[in-house]
Amino acid sequence: MSADQPRVDPALVAGNRIRLSGYEARHFRWTVHERVGTVTLDRPQRKNPLTFDAYAELRDLFGRLRHAEDVQAVVVTGAGGNFCSGGDVHEIIGPLLRLKAPELLMFTRMTGDLVKAMRHCPQPIVAAVDGVCAGAGAIIAMASDLRYGTARSRTAFLFNRVGLAGCDMGACALLPRIIGQGRASELLYTGRAMGGEEGLQWGFFNRLCEPEHLLEQAQALAHELAHGPTFANGLTKAMLHQEWDMGIDQAIEAEAQAQALCMLTEDFSRAYHAFVEKRRPTFEGN
Template sequence: MNQAPRLDPALAAGNHQFLADYQARHFKWEAAGGVATITLNRPERKNPLTFDSYAELRDLFGRLRYAQDVKAVVVAGAGDNFCSGGDVHEIIGPLVRLKAPELLMFTRMTGDLVKAMRACPQPIVAAVDGVCAGAGAIVAMASDMRLGTARSKTAFLFNRVGLAGCDMGACAILPRLIGQGRASELLYTGRALGGEEGERWGFFNRLCAPEQVLAEATSLARSLAEGPTFANGITKTMLHQEWAMTLEQAIEAEAQAQAICMMTEDFSRAYHAFVAKQKPRFEGN
C-alpha cells in the first residue's frame, strides 16, 4: 500500500525553501552539511555594512525561517576583523542629509535585521576577531553564541558619534547577556571590550586562537546542525519569547513546547537508540 505523502506539496511549496545555492550580492555565502557561513567580505575597510548589505542580510535571515537545508549559521568577517559597523562614507555621510521619514526607514531596517536573526530557528554562531564595532557589535550580540579572540575589540560606540546606545535592540539584549551595570558602562561610554574581559563578562562563550576561531565556530555550528534541529529551534524560540513572560506563563509555554517535541520522530529515534546503546541519528522531524 502506498503511503500518503508526509507533507502536502502545496503546503511545502509555500513553506520549504532551499538556500544552499543562494547567490549573495553584498557578502560571501557558503553552505554545506547543513551549516551556512556568512562572511562580511570587505577586509580592506574592516568589513563595514552598507545600506545594501543591511537589506540583504535582513531579507536572507527572514528567508532562513523557511530553509530546509540550513540547520545552523556562522557569521564571520574576512581578514583579521569582524565588522567595523556602518560604513562611514556609504551610510553615516548620507544619513546626516536625510529627513525624519528616511532616517526612520533606515533605523527600522537595521532593527529588522536583528528581529530576523532572533526569529530564524537556526542557531547563529558569531566568530569574532579583531574589530567588532557599532552595528558589527550588534550582529555579534544578536547571535546565539559568540566565539572571540584575545585580540578582539567589541565596542557599542554609538555615543561616540552623538547617538544613543539604544540601537537595534542593544538596551534589551545586551543587559541580558552581561548584566545591567556592565551593559550601561559599554553603552554610555562606547569603550571597547577586550576579548579576555568579554569572556569574563559572558559576552563570549569562549576565546580561541585567531587562526582557529572560524574553524571552532564552524565545528560548533556543525554539532548543532547534527542535533535535533526542530527541538533546537523550539529552544531558540522560547529563549526569546520568555523575556516577556511571567514564570507561570513560561512554565506553561515550555510544557506545551516540550509536548510538541515529544511527538517528533527525533524523540522516538533517540529513545530507540538509547535502548539499543547506539548514538541517535537526528533528522529534524
C-alpha cells in the first residue's frame, strides 16, 4: 500500500467512527477534553435524580461511545456535592404506580440497557462519587470500571426500602464480584448506606479523595487511561466482562487470542522501541 492511500476504507470509517466532542446532551452535562468525556448529572437541588429521559439519553450516549474516536475514557460525576439520588420520586416512582406490566417491563429493560451499554463500551469508566449515591446512582457507580469516592459519600442500594427486590439493573451479578457475596447480600437485603471508608475497605472504592479534589483526581486517572494503549484497554475491559461466564481453560484461550491481537498493534511496537531508547512511549490507540 502506498503512503498516499488511506489505511482504512472511508466508507467503513464513516459507518463505524463518530466524534462525540460536539454532542449536546439535554438531560445532563457532557464535555470532552483531551480524549476524556465527562458526564455530570446536573440537578443539584434534588441531589441529581434521574428521569425517564435521562435514563434513555445515558443509555444512548454510552451505546454511541462504542464508535467514538475522540473519547478514550469517561468520568461520571454529579453536581453540587452529591452523585445521584436514584430515580426521581415524582417523575419516575409516582408514574410507575400507574403503569401496567408491559410498560413496567419496558422501563426496567431500559434501565438495564444502560448498564449493558456501560459494560460494553470499550472506554474505561471512572465514577467520581461524593455525597449521596443511592438506588440507580449506586448502580451507575457499580457499573463503572473504577470508583473514586470521598469519606462523606454514602452509597445505598435501597431498593429493599421501597418494597422492591435488590436484583435491580444487574446488582446481584455485579456487586458480589466487587465486594463479595456476603457483603453484597447485606447491602441488598437491608438497603443501608455504605460509608466512604467502609466502601474503601470493602473494595467498592479504589481510592478516597478530598471532596474538593475528587473530580480532578478522577479526571487525572481517566486522562492517564485515555492516553495509554487504548485498543489494549478496550480488550482488557471486554475480557473482564466476558470471563465471568467462562471456565479457566476458556478464559486462558480467550486471553491468548486477545493478547495476540494486541501484539499486532503499533502501540506494542512503540512500547518496545521506547524501552530500547529509554524513553516513555506515546500511545496512539492503534
